[in-house]
Amino acid sequence: MVLNRRSGGRDLVRPSATRQIAQIAQAAAVSEATVSRIINRKYGVSPATRQAVEKALKQVGYERPLDNRLVVMLTPNLKNPIFALQAERVENELNPYGLTTIICPVYPGTPRERDYVESLVDAGVAAIVFLSSSNTLRDEDHRVVQFVESRGIPYVSINGGFPETEAPVVSTDDWRAAEPAIGHLHDLGHRRIGLLAGPTGNLPADRRVEGFLRALDRRGVDNSEEFVVRQHFNIEGGQQAATTLLAQGVTGIVASSDEMAFGAYRAAERAGLSVPKDISVVGYDDSPVLDFIGPPLTTVRQPIERIAKNVARIVTSLISNRTVATEEILIEPEPRLRGSTAPVAIGT
Structure with a gap:
């Protein structure tokens, strides 16, 4: 394991994980301190070193714990009922795993998005969920995801992914909408x-x-x-x-x-x-x-329940360092017939 509690500014590592960390350090040709920094998503590690250690984590079969960790969910606003409902469904799916969800309403593509992540990352962020946030904007400067990747924080997007990165995406099939x-x-x-x-x-x-x-x-x-x-x-x-x-x-x-x-x-x-x-x-x-x-x-x-279940499965797998496919999952929407449609009026 990894981060459990903080004491005197140091991350506590469970004794049962000491042997695994030594194996990871040997496999990646780095120090155990470097492995600890990457496990706890700290600054000061080069992308190449981080990649080597992450590869070694998978080889050794190391799984990060799911307890006492935060999942940050970035969404445009909670005034729109569909965003609030989707956020609630995802939170309900993650809760049984001991994950605490922090829902952050942001205007997509603005510095506030990155500010939320930067202010929370050292509190033990396990994963990020982009819920119809900057991941839906084609031509914006995606600095927030660059920061997330630099810290090795896993993330998943809902309703569109970032074109410049490979990460899991779960979407309503808007082509079929x-x-x-x-x-x-x-x-x-x-x-x-x-x-x-x-x-x-x-x-x-x-x-x-x-x-x-x-x-x-x-x-x-x-x-x-x-x-x-x-x-x-x-x-x-x-x-x-x-x-x-x-x-x-x-x-x-x-x-x-x-x-x-x-x-x-x-x-x-x-x-x-x-x-x-x-x-x-x-x-x-x-x-x-x-x-x-x-x-x-x-x-x-929008099939929000099915989206939430897929997102929770992916988030828990990513946190545990298990391999996850990056192909976009498309879930087909369903019609709900009510009273606002009728046969076309005669003569129109």
């Missing part, structure tokens, strides 16, 4: 279907756009790119994008988040239209409140 929504609306007779899309450069948003275009192309719908409007993943963004689409005469709207779908409700009302009589709306996420709005929102559900 539009398929059940488009299929449902198409079966109801809708042919002019628009997408309320998230910002360009946001990985889940870009994937949903690609899936939307493919779904319509498979059904022989032409010029579908004209009915994609990019905006922020919130009510105001949804309202602005939906206003544009309504002016183009769409009869069905697919939103990239439930909050955007709520914005579509507001845009329809202000245009003198009724949901679902005049315009059908499909959301995305399956927030807990959807049964209690009027009309209840048809949506595509």
Whole structure:
């Protein structure tokens, strides 16, 4: 083992692990002190030395302990119910392993993300979970993950990974997200279907756009790119994008988040239209409140429970120094039919 308690500024190592640490030091051709620094994720070790020791850890079969360790979860905010619910599910899955989760709301890609990690790392951070944080941004400076890697801290990303690194990723299959929504609306007779899309450069948003275009192309719908409007993943963004689409005469709207779908409700009302009589709306996420709005929102559900189970399995494996595949795990979303969709009105 490794870090158990701190005493006088020194990391305590269980006696039963002394022999293993000596074996690791011999295999990596380094001192036992260097092995201890790497096990406890300290500064002052070169990347080459760290890599050699990590390889030796696996060869010897050394497993880091799961007790008394912190898992830092970085997420955009907790005001959005889907982020709060996903964070709660991951925390519930990790708790039985003795892991304590610290949820840090950050604006992705900002210094605050790195500040959280730097301030907590010496408290014994076992792993980092990027929950739809800077891992979703294609063109941002990913300094936070560079710091995490420099300290040898394992990490896993939810809904998109960092393009410059190889690390485990668990995602909703956003390429498939539009398929059940488009299929449902198409079966109801809708042919002019628009997408309320998230910002360009946001990985889940870009994937949903690609899936939307493919779904319509498979059904022989032409010029579908004209009915994609990019905006922020919130009510105001949804309202602005939906206003544009309504002016183009769409009869069905697919939103990239439930909050955007709520914005579509507001845009329809202000245009003198009724949901679902005049315009059908499909959301995305399956927030807990959807049964209690009027009309209840048809949506595509993110499989947050399955994501959480996979994340917990990966985190505990990484902390224990077991090998984990880095191929992205894609979990298919599921439709939830409610009252916001109806057959296309005659004559439209």
